Amino acid sequence: MFSSRPKPETMTAPAAGASAPSLAPAAPPQEVRLSLYRRMLEMRGFEKRAYDLFLQGLVKGTSHLGLGQEAVAAAFGEAMRPDDYTFATYRGHNHTLARGVPMVPVMAELMGRETGLMAGKGGSMHLTSVEHGMMGSYAIIGAHLTIANGAAWSAKVRGTDQVAVCFFGDGTTNIGAFHEALNLAAVWKLPVVFVCENNLWMEYTPIGSVTAVRQPAAGRAGAYNLPPVLVDGNDADAMYAIATSSIARARAGEGPALIEALTYRHGGHSRADPAKYRPEDEVRQWLERDPLPRYRFRLAADGVAAEALDRIEAEAQATVDEATAQAQASAEPPVGLVEKDVFADGGATWRR
Amino acid sequence: MFSSRPKPETMTAPAAGASAPSLAPAAPPQEVRLSLYRRMLEMRGFEKRAYDLFLQGLVKGTSHLGLGQEAVAAAFGEAMRPDDYTFATYRGHNHTLARGVPMVPVMAELMGRETGLMAGKGGSMHLTSVEHGMMGSYAIIGAHLTIANGAAWSAKVRGTDQVAVCFFGDGTTNIGAFHEALNLAAVWKLPVVFVCENNLWMEYTPIGSVTAVRQPAAGRAGAYNLPPVLVDGNDADAMYAIATSSIARARAGEGPALIEALTYRHGGHSRADPAKYRPEDEVRQWLERDPLPRYRFRLAADGVAAEALDRIEAEAQATVDEATAQAQASAEPPVGLVEKDVFADGGATWRR
């Protein structure tokens, strides 16, 4: 059942024939790397806090954490232009923070507060900040790949050179909308980058048991006349390299990319799922590949002072603490919001 | 716009890496070939008659003819076992006749008569004869690929060795359900054979202009870990060979196949469409490759007497004439049928 799980040790090697970046991509500039590290720390701190708040009953409903998958979102966040478009899923906290959306409204949205990004109307699964190019988090599998195409098409028609980046999971590659979106993007040569975060699992089912090919995204690229791209999603530098090159190609009018980033979620699928269904060995191996300590190690090896790294860590933690306090201090949304903003006139009136 | 149209002269050559049958497959047994020829003639005669009846206002609504595409349906009809399952589209007259469904009820269904295969309730686009393993013609693109999977799954669970064969067009490869169906079939190793009749056109749009790969089906096979199979759909012997082998593999539990048969519709998409949108050259080249005269020529070359072939032609024509007369003599369905057979109790009652 787990046989199609890629072996962690071969993970950075591109698939046969893949045009993946070389095993040791040129390191990003120092300031980018520090920014990447800071962002990943903020994401990590945010997600851990979200989990705690869920257990305390302060985050209601559900939440899907990106713990362990920070490098993918952070790298794209660094590589994107402020006016580029992000489309993410219910597991979209990281991708939202990656666009520079302040932490307070994100935290407040999870807690269903008035100061939330959508005043509590959307919730954890629908984080959106148009102002930051965060064009939405989508909770039903598949559709948002087609919507990302639309934003890319629009950029093309309007003659801007904006790029749309669309994140989704391995399980999403098996739904029909994936196929429709990839084909259209390729035929219309749209400036869109599709990023599959292959964390090996759907909710509780291993992707290998329900997928005809070993690599759910890279193994499908050929069906859209795209090169297969397989990359180590836990290596922030590798991710930054592929993000930069694929976005540049898209911006230059050379069409879409489909990237498969191998990564792992440290926790369960959602809520308080203990994820007991995963083999211990698999979990252990992937925890060893945690993108954060790995990145700190690399930065230190490349000469960044321990104190500088410690300071970034402390600052990230302070940001999380501050955001938690502010979000928690916010009021519940007024019930009048229920019948607001269904239509552009601000209301919900369907009659006259 | 037409650049991805395969050149007719290279048509029988399999795509690079394809596991297509050799260019000269072993000829089927003589009786099979004669039966194939008869069936193709019947289909041809039927479809021409259907067109005439449409122009006379005796076939109402719409109809989608398989003129020119007879070899695909006929070959599978010969190769299938009586208890195998056929799933076809609105362009499904050929596939229905191929299962041995008598011509009278099929003709009568097109004419909306009481003796129609479904007493006029389904119409030309929904021909079904469960008794003959003709499990339905489906008029909305995509769904029936997933339904064919279900029949194949059921055969597997029930431990019969029935096979499901599912026909569809080139345009259908771009819709989501295609992707979902192929992946599930491959993962579950279902006894199902998917047959894409690539006639180069959707309704009025050339497939090459809306498809990311040159071969809409064969170019996608790899995404489901299936070998690409490209075959000359206008060569009844080649079709019979691939039908036989793919069905045998499926029956033996070796899983699904995806076959792309290159063919061409002689007429328009539906109704009285004159198909003026197609380049004259293309039409001429393909009419030269008409599967019927080609097959007669081959049979004659292989020693079948001209009189024998003439007789088959005359008999096929007589069958069509007879069916037309009988269908036309049938009454309109009684209006009481409107509220019949929504539910298994025979009625349409939704209240008590």
Next chain:
Amino acid sequence: MAEMTYRDAVAAAIAQEMERDPSVVFLGEDVAAAGGVFKATVGLLDKFGPERVVDTPIAEQAILGAAMGAAMTGLRPIAEIMFSDFLAVCWDLVANEIAKTRYMTNGQVSLPLVIRTGNGGGVRFGAQHSQSVENWAMMIPGIKVVAPSTPRDVIGLLAAAVRDPDPVLFFEQKSLYATKGEVEEGEIVDELGRATVVREGRDVTIVALAAMVPRAQAAAELLAAEGIDAAVIDLRSLVPLDVTTIANSVVATGHLVTVEENPRLCGWGAEVASIVAEECIFDLDGPIVRVTTPHVPLPAAEALEDAAMPSPERIVAGVRHSLA
């Protein structure tokens, strides 16, 4: 004033709006080079070029996704879903994405887009190409729902739909494409949510939509012959719904009959009937009667399809029942 078909009015309306506003784009299957399978969009490709008038693969989710993404980033797309039955293959985009996004984002995202689709029966296409599904749309909060009955209204309402800041599902009734009507010269733009009293009457209020409007009018003629004076209201749009016009008429007549092409259960007629049963109950002098297609898939054969759909005779019978 010129005579025009309902079919040609579609192309005229799209052209009017594309000329006015360069952000209007149009996409769908076979809509550009072929001018649409109903020939309702002939000439647009020539006029506005392949950047703005675009053929797509057979991929309705991709079509509506493209429209939605484009609408949220500065374009005003018109997307064609060839037959309204096919809305089912992209219903997620309609019901879960397009309809809900403004609300879920607390008003951050606007989706000024139109989904045009060929709706309804009477063309012997069978159960999968003949459905009248305007009730599918009405039940989803967050989309407007429009269905014209005349060529003139096609232009006025389609123009209004394109200019509307909210997503609009625009139902073109297939059985009306060949019908003709007078259309005034110059720009035509209506307001969404205004019903038209197409016939004044004192005895009963008949509420209809799209292809049921001429049938209701024919029924009113038959009723007039027996001395019953029926008012006929063409709803024109289901969301917004012109409750005021309906209620005013019912208060005057005391009788309501709705005429729907969609199947019986949970049709828009049920909504209209329920509103009246709540808000005008003491004005009613007889039962509210809904004339609908029975709750069955539509059969293909001419004789059966004709028997299934509401006829002027069945409308007359419905009125008699309400008045009895």
Next chain:
Amino acid sequence: MAEMTYRDAVAAAIAQEMERDPSVVFLGEDVAAAGGVFKATVGLLDKFGPERVVDTPIAEQAILGAAMGAAMTGLRPIAEIMFSDFLAVCWDLVANEIAKTRYMTNGQVSLPLVIRTGNGGGVRFGAQHSQSVENWAMMIPGIKVVAPSTPRDVIGLLAAAVRDPDPVLFFEQKSLYATKGEVEEGEIVDELGRATVVREGRDVTIVALAAMVPRAQAAAELLAAEGIDAAVIDLRSLVPLDVTTIANSVVATGHLVTVEENPRLCGWGAEVASIVAEECIFDLDGPIVRVTTPHVPLPAAEALEDAAMPSPERIVAGVRHSLA
């Protein structure tokens, strides 16, 4: 008699039917090894093995297509669509294929299958995971529509659905999964289409479904305190619809209030109201009042979601309005 959760009743019902009939198979996402995301199908894989209890890819069209093809060839599949909102991604299979095939084939094809799905709000999951869409199903001719309100009914109605020769859409209300109720020992099988009068009353008839049943009962308690004697009917199934039980009660009380979780327009309440407004108009002594979720997507935050859904207080207000 034993106490059981609504959640556990689902697994018990499926087990009861799979034990009885080897042609019953069960498929869906995360249903087998994981026992379902709502833990409503725990233990079935162990009991019946991986041939009959099957995990699928995330591919709802493939799931329902597999169920349909299997049903037409000798199996009796139960397919899970995890959240009813996701019916939109496979609506074509439901509305255009499964519902219409028996009719289109003139009765040649039987589709004895059940689609189970988690329906409704109250769990703070937001607009795309909280919809109550039983009205989507009711409006499609050719499928039966069932929605239990108690653990016991989960078993009786799910068993009936599995044995039914027609396709059944079976709505499990998510907000009820954790609720408990008494369940008798031994096999339980109900008949589809029988409503239950869960409370007799002379003054007003309150008709509810699924999670709205306990709310209607709570409202009836509040009303009793002010001397209003409300009857509460649990519909249990929308198709077939037990019009007889509703009408009998309305004739006795003269007042009808429907309580729906689905948004307002074209809900099943509109259908019920319209039937009564046609068939019992002269028995009514006040307006028919529909209490619904307003016509909005459901918000995520607790305070907002609670305000949106019908509460006992709003039901009481509705009753007062009808009686005023």
